[in-house]
Amino acid sequence: MDEQKIRLLIADDHNLFREGIINLLDTEKDIFIVGEADTGEALLTKYFDLKPDVVLGDISMPVMSGIDALKKLIEMGESPKFLFLTMYEGDEYIYYCAKAGGRGLLSKTVMKGELLYAIRTVNEGKKYFGMNVTEEKVKELIDNFDKKAERSGTRNELITPREEEILKLISEGLTSSEIAERLYVSKRTIDTHRTHLMQKLNLKSLPELIKYSINFCMVDKSG
Numbered sequence: 001m002d003e004q005k006i007r008l009l010i011a012d013d014h015n016l017f018r019e020g021i022i023n024l025l026d027t028e029k030d031i032f033i034v035g036e037a038d039t040g041e042a043l044l045t046k047y048f049d050l051k052p053d054v055v056l057g058d059i060s061m062p063v064m065s066g067i068d069a070l071k072k073l074i075e076m077g078e079s080p081k082f083l084f085l086t087m088y089e090g091d092e093y094i095y096y097c098a099k100a101g102g103r104g105l106l107s108k109t110v111m112k113g114e115l116l117y118a119i120r121t122v123n124e125g126k127k128y129f130g131m132n133v134t135e136e137k138v139k140e141l142i143d144n145f146d147k148k149a150e151r152s153g154t155r156n157e158l159i160t161p162r163e164e165e166i167l168k169l170i171s172e173g174l175t176s177s178e179i180a181e182r183l184y185v186s187k188r189t190i191d192t193h194r195t196h197l198m199q200k201l202n203l204k205s206l207p208e209l210i211k212y213s214i215n216f217c218m219v220d221k222s223g
Contacts, residue, residue, distance in 0.1 A: 005032040006123045009050055011043040011057035011066060012085070017108070021056065024112055031119065040064025044072060047080065054081045054123050059097070062188065065196055067100045074101050083122045085110075088161065094129050095145040096160060098138050104128040159200075159216075166193050171213040 008031055012018050018036050025031050034050040037043040041063045047055065057066040064072075066084060073080045083104040084097045097105045103122040106115060118128040129138055159167065169179045176190040183190070194209065203209050 005030055006119060007032055007034045007051065007053045008119065009033075009035050009037065009043070009046060009052035009055045009057075011037040011040075011055060011061065011069075013038045013058065013061045024115075028116065031116075038062075040066060040069040043069045047073060047078075054083060054119055056083050056085065056119065059084050059086050059093070060192070060196075062192055065192075067096065067102075068196070068199070070100050070102060081122050081125070083118055083128070090161070091141050092145065092160060094133065094138060095141045098127075098129070099142060099145075105130070159197075163193060163197055164216075166190065167197070167213040167216050170194075170210060171217045 008025070010018050010021055010033060012021075015038070018038075022033055022036075025033060034052050035046050037046050037057075039062050043055070043057060043061070043066070044064070047069075055070075057069070059066050061069075066082070070080060070082045080101075082097075082102045083106065084102050085106055085108050086093055087108050089107055094105055104118050104127055106118055106128075110118075114131070121128040127135060127138065165183070166179060169182060174182065176187050176194065180187040180190045194206075197203070198209055201209075201212060203212060
């Protein structure tokens with residue numbers, strides 16, 4: 001019976017959110033939740049152990065982001081079906097996920113019916129980035145944002161709005177603790193964002209990140 005169901009792995013660093021999703025989907029006859037992960041590294045391990053059909057995961061997680069976990073799996077020759085969840089909305093996030101190889105993106109405020117539709121659609125090998133987002137729209141977004149990224153020198157990796165906000169605060173000389181206080185998040189969250197930015201931009205040290213943040217903000221102001 002289980003082999004006819006969609007094997008779903010849920011990855012999110014918030015325990016209550018994972019529990020909520022499990023309670024929401026547990027009664028669906030065509031979905032079998034095979035496991036949970038609270039970091040990107042745990043996601044990788046459980047992906048190979050549990051062989052899910054679909055991964056329902058958060059974009060940003062400790063140690064390794066959901067995006068980075070997806071990229072790692074693709075580099076290893078896998079063809080994972082990732083459906084991402086986010087608190088943020090906008091075309092830039094569609095681009096960010098689609099560019100990495102994600103099959104879909106939903107807001108964490110999505111209704112159950114649309115969530116189920118998205119999971120089933122992604123399981124069939126199709127993409128789902130919203131009711132009104134066609135495949136042509138996704139291709140157009142990728143093309144437009146690639147050009148924007150090339151002009152801004154971000155190595156074809158779009159900086160998310162949250163990362164842009166953090167870059168601006170770094171350029172002002174704020175420490176991780178001060179940025180965390182300003183944005184009402186933990187210092188650990190800011191350190192994770194810094195690590196992701198350095199990996200994304202191929203920067204090797206904090207001074208390089210500070211220099212990049214200053215140049216980035218100068219370009220942004222001149223534009």
